[in-house]
Amino acid sequence: MRHVKPLPPHLAELVDETRAVATGFGLELFETIFEVVDYQRINEIAAFGGFPTRYPHWRFGMEYEQLSRSAEYGLSRIYEMVINNDPAYAYLLEGNSLVEQRTVVAHVFGHVDFFRNNYFFSHTDRKMVDRMANHATRVRRHIDRLGIERVEAFLDTCLSLDNLIDINAPGLRRPEARARDTSDGERVSVQKLPARDYMDRYINPPEYIAELEAQQRREAERRRAFPVHPQADVLGFLLEFAPLDAWERDLLGIVRDEATYFAPQAMTKIMNEGWATYWHARILTEKTLRGDEIIDFADAHSRVVATSPRKLNPYKLGLELWRDIQERWDRGMFGPEWDACDSLAERETWDRQLGEGMHKLFQVRRLYNDITFIDEFLTPDFVERQRLYTFGYDHRSRSWKISSREFDDIKRSLLDSLTNFGQPWIVVRDGNFRNRGELLLSHRFDGQPLDLNHARDVLQSLHRVWRRPVSLESLWQGKGRLFSFDGTQHADQAWDLAPLT
Amino acid sequence: MKIEQDHARFREIVRGRIRRDLRKHMANGELLGKQGDQVVRIPLPRIDIPRLRHGSEQQGGVGQGDGDPGDPAGAQPGDGNQPGKAGQAEGGKELELEVSIDELAEIMAQELELPRIEPRGSKQIKTVTTRYTGLRQTGPESLRNFKRTYKTALRRMIGSGEYNPHDPIVIPRREDRRYRSYRTDEQPVANAVIIYMMDVSGSMGDEQKEIVRIESFWIDTWLRTQYKGLESRYIIHDATAREVDRDTFFHTRESGGTMISSAYRRCVEIIDADYPDSEWNIYPFHFSDGDNWSVDDTVQCMHLLRDRILPRVNLFGYGQVESPYGSGQFIKDLQHHFATSDRVVLSEIASRERIYDSIRDFLGKGL
Numbered sequence: 001m002r003h004v005k006p007l008p009p010h011l012a013e014l015v016d017e018t019r020a021v022a023t024g025f026g027l028e029l030f031e032t033i034f035e036v037v038d039y040q041r042i043n044e045i046a047a048f049g050g051f052p053t054r055y056p057h058w059r060f061g062m063e064y065e066q067l068s069r070s071a072e073y074g075l076s077r078i079y080e081m082v083i084n085n086d087p088a089y090a091y092l093l094e095g096n097s098l099v100e101q102r103t104v105v106a107h108v109f110g111h112v113d114f115f116r117n118n119y120f121f122s123h124t125d126r127k128m129v130d131r132m133a134n135h136a137t138r139v140r141r142h143i144d145r146l147g148i149e150r151v152e153a154f155l156d157t158c159l160s161l162d163n164l165i166d167i168n169a170p171g172l173r174r175p176e177a178r179a180r181d182t183s184d185g186e187r188v189s190v191q192k193l194p195a196r197d198y199m200d201r202y203i204n205p206p207e208y209i210a211e212l213e214a215q216q217r218r219e220a221e222r223r224r225a226f227p228v229h230p231q232a233d234v235l236g237f238l239l240e241f242a243p244l245d246a247w248e249r250d251l252l253g254i255v256r257d258e259a260t261y262f263a264p265q266a267m268t269k270i271m272n273e274g275w276a277t278y279w280h281a282r283i284l285t286e287k288t289l290r291g292d293e294i295i296d297f298a299d300a301h302s303r304v305v306a307t308s309p310r311k312l313n314p315y316k317l318g319l320e321l322w323r324d325i326q327e328r329w330d331r332g333m334f335g336p337e338w339d340a341c342d343s344l345a346e347r348e349t350w351d352r353q354l355g356e357g358m359h360k361l362f363q364v365r366r367l368y369n370d371i372t373f374i375d376e377f378l379t380p381d382f383v384e385r386q387r388l389y390t391f392g393y394d395h396r397s398r399s400w401k402i403s404s405r406e407f408d409d410i411k412r413s414l415l416d417s418l419t420n421f422g423q424p425w426i427v428v429r430d431g432n433f434r435n436r437g438e439l440l441l442s443h444r445f446d447g448q449p450l451d452l453n454h455a456r457d458v459l460q461s462l463h464r465v466w467r468r469p470v471s472l473e474s475l476w477q478g479k480g481r482l483f484s485f486d487g488t489q490h491a492d493q494a495w496d497l498a499p500l501t
Numbered sequence: 502m503k504i505e506q507d508h509a510r511f512r513e514i515v516r517g518r519i520r521r522d523l524r525k526h527m528a529n530g531e532l533l534g535k536q537g538d539q540v541v542r543i544p545l546p547r548i549d550i551p552r553l554r555h556g557s558e559q560q561g562g563v564g565q566g567d568g569d570p571g572d573p574a575g576a577q578p579g580d581g582n583q584p585g586k587a588g589q590a591e592g593g594k595e596l597e598l599e600v601s602i603d604e605l606a607e608i609m610a611q612e613l614e615l616p617r618i619e620p621r622g623s624k625q626i627k628t629v630t631t632r633y634t635g636l637r638q639t640g641p642e643s644l645r646n647f648k649r650t651y652k653t654a655l656r657r658m659i660g661s662g663e664y665n666p667h668d669p670i671v672i673p674r675r676e677d678r679r680y681r682s683y684r685t686d687e688q689p690v691a692n693a694v695i696i697y698m699m700d701v702s703g704s705m706g707d708e709q710k711e712i713v714r715i716e717s718f719w720i721d722t723w724l725r726t727q728y729k730g731l732e733s734r735y736i737i738h739d740a741t742a743r744e745v746d747r748d749t750f751f752h753t754r755e756s757g758g759t760m761i762s763s764a765y766r767r768c769v770e771i772i773d774a775d776y777p778d779s780e781w782n783i784y785p786f787h788f789s790d791g792d793n794w795s796v797d798d799t800v801q802c803m804h805l806l807r808d809r810i811l812p813r814v815n816l817f818g819y820g821q822v823e824s825p826y827g828s829g830q831f832i833k834d835l836q837h838h839f840a841t842s843d844r845v846v847l848s849e850i851a852s853r854e855r856i857y858d859s860i861r862d863f864l865g866k867g868l
Binding site: 040041043044047048053056057058059060061062064065069148152156159160161162163164307308309310311312313316317386387388389390391392393399400401402403404405410413414417422423424426443448449450451452453454455457458461472 | 502503504506507508509510511512513514548549550551552553554555556561562563564565566567568569570571572573574575598599
């Protein structure tokens with residue numbers, strides 16, 4: 001375990017008090033280690049994605065530059081940071097006022113409870129701090145051996161593929177990419193139903209048997225396909241089948257590990273931030289806030305939940321949804337009777353005295369992610385009350401305009417932006433494309449085209465890993481198109497998009 | 502901190518990018534518009550890692566607040582003064598990097614292979630700077646160094662056995678007191694003045710002036726790193742010349758004829774009045790479309806240059822921008838008269854893309 005300087009007594013006391021209150025509310029926490037750091041260090045840690053150490057890479061330096069610049073300009077200040085780990089590590093910014101620290105500590109405990117209990121985090125490595133440190137050591141060793149340029153160039157390559165993971169994979173066992181036995185030779189046998197000769201052509205009609213045979217043949221054909229099923233875990237596929245050197249495989253594995261670790265945080269951003277905000281508000285306003293701190297707390301809290309016209313604040317949206325769920329389950333505002341009721345007055349005073357609110361909250365935080373959360377709990381009433389709208393760019397007036405206040409539009413837009421956490425769906429379709437060992441990826445079109453400039457660069461990265469020509473099929477301007485890179489030049493051609501099996 | 506290594510690496514990559522695209526940056530007037538005092542902001546497309554992502558067509562999303570469909574949603578891109586990092590998150594705007602003027606000059610020097618300028622020997626004057634670096638035992642109370650005084654007293658008391666850890670009172674005596682003291686450094690300071698002259702006659706269009714503006718920015722940037730005290734003076738001329746401030750220099754448009762000698766005469770006057778060549782490194786730069794009024798005037802120019810200007814300056818730069826109206830004769834005349842003089846640098850700047858080469862011409866001599 002890392003050595004961390006103990007907290008000054010007044011903060012240690014504050015942490016203990018808050019922890020007692022939090023567990024009293026029913027939060028289940030990991031042991032949480034707080035560390036007081038100055039703003040430079042907190043920027044450094046933030047640049048490292050919350051970790052004390054990462055492998056050497058320039059993008060952390062870029063991140064740091066941007067963070068410290070905006071901190072200098074007073075645009076943004078990092079309030080809280082906590083690592084999903086057991087024990088959890090959290091940071092307190094030196095020089096924050098006591099009430100700010102109190103808020104941060106309560107907020108952090110909200111996150112820790114979420115990390116520990118939400119299903120989507122159950123497969124994350126809870127010793128990630130150690131693992132990140134190991135990654136750093138391994139990468140340093142490669143750098144010592146091979147030089148920074150080579151290692152960094154390959155890391156850049158891997159990183160440009162690091163969103164091509166199967167976010168659901170850690171929780172599932174996907175079928176293997178390559179079938180162990182392809183088929184039983186060429187023999188196709190259809191089990192006929194028992195029948196006497198004269199009845200046979202009625203009980204086992206020849207056309208039907210022929211169709212079954214054809215189906216079996218197709219099945220056998222498909223089992224020879226590689227991968228057998230399209231693979232969403234592109235990185236996993238490359239890791240297993242690309243012709244990599246040992247050090248390259250190691251780096252690719254590191255990048256995949258880390259991307260997989262961070263994925264649940266992207267999948268539960270709204271819930272997680274909302275949950276932490278919900279709990280800091282309750283813990284402080286109901287228990288730990290001192291009388292003279294109320295104004296300062298209100299100030300800090302209102303900054304956290306501030307809204308803006310073109311960017312949804314996940315803290316705010318999450319917080320309000322959690323509160324809404326609590327109220328609805330306390331008052332029993334769901335089910336057929338509720339849906340059938342269209343009297344506004346009745347709705348407003350509706351109360352079935354259910355008192356299930358807290359129970360429901362804890363259940364939801366265990367089982368849902370942002371998509372299912374929004375899908376299930378976003379209601380027309382809520383959208384109306386929160387003044388949500390969709391907006392779009394109006395090319396004629398060259399400005400952003402509110403386009404709709406309809407519930408369905410808003411919900412669809414939200415869900416679209418959350419699907420695969422906003423990333424395009426990419427699968428490995430064929431690892432032996434054109435029967436020449438080329439790689440074919442497929443983009444599952446969901447209404448938004450790919451960014452072509454980026455796509456071309458990514459094809460180059462893929463080629464670097466696969467070492468054979470690579471192609472990507474997608475829908476482009478309504479038609480199928482195949483984008484390829486053969487190691488020296490890019491090409492693209494019209495292409496028939498076959499449905500994915 | 503561990504991040505320092507990554508940060509240094511990042512800066513290195515940035516410098517590499519700037520160097521690679523320097524020709525483009527140098528042709529780009531936008532860069533100058535954004536210059537602060539000590540830094541310039543350079544837009545860098547795509548230093549980030551490419552990833553498969555949705556097209557960056559302006560997509561929209563879900564927002565929160567008042568208004569009806571059709572109403573504007575929040576501050577618009579053109580409104581300026583946008584809060585926070587909104588710009589970055591939304592349009593996928595390119596990354597902007599701050600680079601200090603010094604760093605930029607350094608990059609330029611490396612890329613253009615500019616030699617360091619050796620200030621002219623006899624022209625060095627010295628300045629005295631005062632720095633508080635040392636300690637002494639006497640001094641005014643306002644300069645007393647409390648920490649060192651305390652330490653000395655503590656040491657003395659422990660040494661003499663007076664110090665009692667259970668009653669840790671330290672009483673400094675007269676001889677314990679320490680005061681900050683200064684040291685004076687004499688440093689040679691090389692001063693330089695750039696005298697910009699520009700033809701603002703009718704034949705000089707906006708694009709030509711823009712080129713001059715960009716050129717002058719890079720000349721400033723480079724010379725500023727070479728000389729501590731750098732001054733700039735600005736002269737505009739058509740048939741007559743007058744000295745103006747920087748802003749006027751770039752924004753004045755006159756009509757009428759061109760008598761270059763008027764500018765050179767004014768230049769000589771300025772040098773006579775303010776910049777004795779024993780103390781100053783002098784850099785006149787003249788930009789014109791090369792269309793002088795008369796042959797007589799050109800002859801006068803050559804005389805002024807040879808007798809009054811060249812003997813006193815480090816370098817005389819003449820940049821000829823191409824305009825649809827000018828004959829471009831003047832550069833040929835200069836070429837004819839001063840082909841052998843290494844203090845005269847002539848450069849033809851046909852378009853913005855040529856700024857890069859022109860700067861190399863001007864500053865590549867190390868004079």
